[in-house]
Amino acid sequence: MRVLLFGRLGDLAGWRERPFDPPPATLAELKRRIAAEDATLGEALDGPGVQAAVDRALVRGEATLAGAAEVAFLPPMSGG
Amino acid sequence: MRVLLFGRLGDLAGWRERPFDPPPATLAELKRRIAAEDATLGEALDGPGVQAAVDRALVRGEATLAGAAEVAFLPPMSGG
């Protein structure tokens, strides 16, 4: 499974894309594994306005990752 | 002195530009002379929303035409 970090999350982590194998079963497990390696990043993922997308669809709250190929963490957005 | 008619006034009169010599002394005199020749046009010049410009400046109500080179009658405007 691929994990993508956007905006300030990528700068904070020092990476923007990483494989996670074996794939975690749920979004909560993925966050726990990330926090275990990098507590600051783990906290940032639960910070205000950070959303998650599983296979390019926004999810609210908890989500299963069974069969998911890509999880992205999206801090507050601003284009234009 | 030159008189210009715009929009539907020109169609109504059958002309868009005409010299008026000797020049009338006031806007009222000009309108009287026009109405004497063409009563329908004379009435239209006093119709709703018709404005007059003397030497390319809008005038309200009565105006002297001493030294004026051009009087234009402007029906309701619409561009764009």
Add this chain to the structure above:
Amino acid sequence: MIRLAAEPFEPGAELARFCAGRTETGAVASFVGIARAEGGQATALELQAYPGFTEIEIGRMADAATQRFCLADVLIVHRHGAIAPGEPIVMVACASAHRREAFQACDYLMDYLKSRAPFWKKELGPDGARWVEPTARDLEDIARWD
């Protein structure tokens, strides 16, 4: 920049010029009004201007909009003469530091052009010609700004 155009103009080329070299005014709102075919009901438009008066009156409104909405630049191009369906009639572009002001200025100037700018517009259709005056909606639109 205020321009009366007796010949067709190309809005894309106008916008390209208007945006070029703009490194401090980040917001450019624009509007293009195009002559409609009305499904064949309109075969052409004839737009009269009063050259020497029309530009000055429009310029006055552009100055007022510049003050009111803190614009860095305004462009108004307006056709006159015979206009075929599909041809641009008018283009307004407003550059400002912030997008809200640019949008509002553009909207305001279009409302003004529709109901108070010195143009007279005749629609020629299969059933003859008629002079177009501001619609009830045009008058409501301009009244928003008074």
Add this chain to the structure above:
Amino acid sequence: MIRLAAEPFEPGAELARFCAGRTETGAVASFVGIARAEGGQATALELQAYPGFTEIEIGRMADAATQRFCLADVLIVHRHGAIAPGEPIVMVACASAHRREAFQACDYLMDYLKSRAPFWKKELGPDGARWVEPTARDLEDIARWD
């Protein structure tokens, strides 16, 4: 039409294409956002998109705007990658039968892009880099439409 552009685009050429052959939808409102130099305080912007997700999310908003404002057509072009001062970042164009709807749709889509579209924007200046999040004004702007 929604397009993410990795290279500079030319708003004039986009507008020319968007207006071409338009004989029934008389009103085209557009907006161009240009990277500001901020008097030398901003040396460049870096805009991240999430290709494959960003286009779909923007497309959803463009469809919503099309319904809400009875649009005939929408164009959104948005840069990503490194953007120099003076380069266009975003262009929105909306075609409609009436000008008010075209303006509103354009305004709405820009508010959306500023505060809810999947982009992340880093300003690089002489004092380093900072990630830009929606401002208080951006959040007020988008709240107008809810």
